[in-house]
Amino acid sequence: MILQSLYNYYQILRDDPDVEIAEPGYSNALVSHAVNISKQGNLLDIIPLYVPAQQGKKDRPRRLNVPEQFTRAGTAPKPYFMCDTSAFMLGVPEQKEKDMQYGLRRFEAFRQHNIEILSKVDSPFAHAAIAFLQTYDPKKAKDNPIIARYLDDLVQGNYLIFYVEGNDALSDLKIKHAWEDYALGQEVMEMQCLVTGEVEPIARTHPAIKGVRDAQSRGALLVSFNLDAFTSYGREQGANSPVSRRVASGYGVALNYLLSDQNPNRKIHLGDTTVVYWADAPDKRYPSAFYAFLNPEYQQNQEEEEEEEAEGAKGKQKRAKEKEKQMGEWADTVQQGKAIDLAKLREELDGSTRFYVLGLAPNSSRLLIRFVLTEPFGVFAERIMQHYEDLKIDREHPNQKKYITPGQILRECIPSSITDPKGRQKLLKSSWSLLGGAFMRSILTGAPYPEGLYAAFINRIRHDTDGTNDEGRRRNVKINYIRAAYVKAHLIRKYRRQGNNPYQEALQMSLNESYTHPAYVLGRLFALLERTQKVALGKNINATIKDRYFTSACATPASVFPTLLRLSQHHLNKAEYGGYLERQIQDLLGMLEAKPFPARLTLEEQGIFILGYYHQRGFRKGNESEEVNQPEE
Numbered sequence: 001m002i003l004q005s006l007y008n009y010y011q012i013l014r015d016d017p018d019v020e021i022a023e024p025g026y027s028n029a030l031v032s033h034a035v036n037i038s039k040q041g042n043l044l045d046i047i048p049l050y051v052p053a054q055q056g057k058k059d060r061p062r063r064l065n066v067p068e069q070f071t072r073a074g075t076a077p078k079p080y081f082m083c084d085t086s087a088f089m090l091g092v093p094e095q096k097e098k099d100m101q102y103g104l105r106r107f108e109a110f111r112q113h114n115i116e117i118l119s120k121v122d123s124p125f126a127h128a129a130i131a132f133l134q135t136y137d138p139k140k141a142k143d144n145p146i147i148a149r150y151l152d153d154l155v156q157g158n159y160l161i162f163y164v165e166g167n168d169a170l171s172d173l174k175i176k177h178a179w180e181d182y183a184l185g186q187e188v189m190e191m192q193c194l195v196t197g198e199v200e201p202i203a204r205t206h207p208a209i210k211g212v213r214d215a216q217s218r219g220a221l222l223v224s225f226n227l228d229a230f231t232s233y234g235r236e237q238g239a240n241s242p243v244s245r246r247v248a249s250g251y252g253v254a255l256n257y258l259l260s261d262q263n264p265n266r267k268i269h270l271g272d273t274t275v276v277y278w279a280d281a282p283d284k285r286y287p288s289a290f291y292a293f294l295n296p297e298y299q300q301n302q303e304e305e306e307e308e309e310a311e312g313a314k315g316k317q318k319r320a321k322e323k324e325k326q327m328g329e330w331a332d333t334v335q336q337g338k339a340i341d342l343a344k345l346r347e348e349l350d351g352s353t354r355f356y357v358l359g360l361a362p363n364s365s366r367l368l369i370r371f372v373l374t375e376p377f378g379v380f381a382e383r384i385m386q387h388y389e390d391l392k393i394d395r396e397h398p399n400q401k402k403y404i405t406p407g408q409i410l411r412e413c414i415p416s417s418i419t420d421p422k423g424r425q426k427l428l429k430s431s432w433s434l435l436g437g438a439f440m441r442s443i444l445t446g447a448p449y450p451e452g453l454y455a456a457f458i459n460r461i462r463h464d465t466d467g468t469n470d471e472g473r474r475r476n477v478k479i480n481y482i483r484a485a486y487v488k489a490h491l492i493r494k495y496r497r498q499g500n501n502p503y504q505e506a507l508q509m510s511l512n513e514s515y516t517h518p519a520y521v522l523g524r525l526f527a528l529l530e531r532t533q534k535v536a537l538g539k540n541i542n543a544t545i546k547d548r549y550f551t552s553a554c555a556t557p558a559s560v561f562p563t564l565l566r567l568s569q570h571h572l573n574k575a576e577y578g579g580y581l582e583r584q585i586q587d588l589l590g591m592l593e594a595k596p597f598p599a600r601l602t603l604e605e606q607g608i609f610i611l612g613y614y615h616q617r618g619f620r621k622g623n624e625s626e627e628v629n630q631p632e633e
Contacts, residue, residue: 091138271436
């Protein structure tokens with residue numbers, strides 16, 4: 001299903017005038033320089049091919065369609081045709097620590113491979129390239145003033161191509177035909193393709209996929225076989241899962257496009273999972289709207305890029321903006337915290353259009369498929385909005401955003417003591433790698449959230465402590481808006497399919513004063529005891545009872561609450577509104593059905609305790625004199 005849907009998307013990309021993709025037998029590569037030679041094969045110059053970037057950013061290599069660049073594996077040098085790195089084209093290794101023999105071996109392999117194909121071409125471009133390859137001495141490369149001038153740029157690992165007196169040699173039709181005859185004639189086995197059902201030449205190896213975070217930079221494989229245990233009836237490599245060369249090239253082009261910067265729809269990263277998505281339709285608003293749903297923080301009205309020079313391009317840009325206008329309105333709607341009108345969405349976009357979501361993760365030289373989901377676009381939209389509906393909870397501060405992204409939720413699993421961004425990101429990708437993909441899958445399928453993620457949240461609440469902001473005021477880290485919202489949503493989704501939720505009355509946006517479950521009442525009681533301490537001792541105390549006793553109170557109430565009630569008597573005597581607070585405490589104690597206090601609370605009941613605490617902490621009644629919680633940093 002994955003290969004078939006990607007190949008169908010490849011057909012859509014081929015018909016899109018705004019997308020440059022490679023045809024079968026070709027690859028899309030980043031080319032930084034052209035080796036400009038004369039018709040006699042002499043080196044004339046090195047021509048930079050960088051594309052100007054936006055202001056403040058470094059210029060980037062140009063993306064060009066070049067002869068297919070397969071995966072290089074093994075120790076023997078395997079050159080490409082007419083486009084390769086400096087080590088192969090000039091004998092200059094990209095890695096400075098490599099010795100001269102490293103570059104000589106690669107240049108010799110490149111020379112033989114290219115002359116073998118070009119010798120069959122009667123063209124000035126081919127004759128010039130052959131003459132250069134036969135006369136060029138890689139041993140003298142670094143002494144050549146032309147190469148020395150660009151040496152630092154050439155060894156960056158980007159690709160080079162041949163120019164003949166300023167003209168692209170790959171534009172020569174005779175050279176292109178020679179390459180296609182060579183490349184497409186390599187396959188000797190014909191079998192029935194698993195995707196098309198037609199008998200065609202089978203791809204022996206599948207294309208390398210680039211762009212998956214933390215996968216090998218040279219590309220990793222989605223389909224490959226490298227051990228005898230994986231063979232079937234003695235069939236090796238592609239014969240195990242026969243896919244035609246045409247389809248293999250097509251799906252590889254489509255997936256590499258989805259993972260590249262050329263794709264206007266951003267990849268989504270959760271843990272070690274890289275998520276790409278596409279619609280089985282040429283309308284670009286489907287993936288744009290999908291990204292806006294999952295990332296409400298994303299602002300569609302980004303800074304304008306540099307204006308097009310050609311007048312005709314301006315009209316094309318204008319039409320593209322008009323086409324994306326509706327999606328921009330949806331993104332702004334979510335960003336402003338407003339509800340998305342799904343009925344209107346269905347009017348603008350066909351909710352029955354097939355949509356695909358693919359999660360990939362690195363695994364040595366291969367790619368892991370964390371999940372692949374396909375549903376009508378309207379179904380995905382409904383499930384994502386249900387996810388946000390489940391997370392709704394009263395915010396403690398108006399600056400807190402109404403919609404919580406999946407990335408924000410996963411970041412709450414990281415200890416608050418780790419403040420270095422790189423350290424937090426590394427921990428997220430290592431410790432919570434599996435949870436990222438499982439969490440995204442649960443959102444898109446409407447299934448319960450992963451139990452491991454809930455346990456991680458409870459664990460963080462137990463071990464984290466509240467900190468202070470730059471102004472010295474305490475901020476809520478241990479139990480913040482996001483953590484309380486996730487605990488609520490997790491318990492809602494866990495029991496939704498069971499039909500009977502024993503904690504339904506606690507799983508609301510705000511305080512339920514009539515709910516008498518012991519865990520919920522104890523959570524409220526703890527919040528009230530903490531408030532009493534703050535009123536009595538002031539806002540800037542070094543440590544509250546939450547810092548010292550919350551973990552024990554949440555898990556083993558009987559061991560802590562008697563002590564807390566004794567301490568509260570001292571605080572009530574000092575508090576300005578001690579009588580009022582004491583009545584509230586007695587009212588909550590009267591609601592407890594279990595006496596004495598429960599010895600232990602289950603993991604689910606600990607979540608209810610946390611919600612009771614959060615609801616009570618944010619509750620304000622009458623003209624009670626109490627500080628307002630500060631926003632999370």
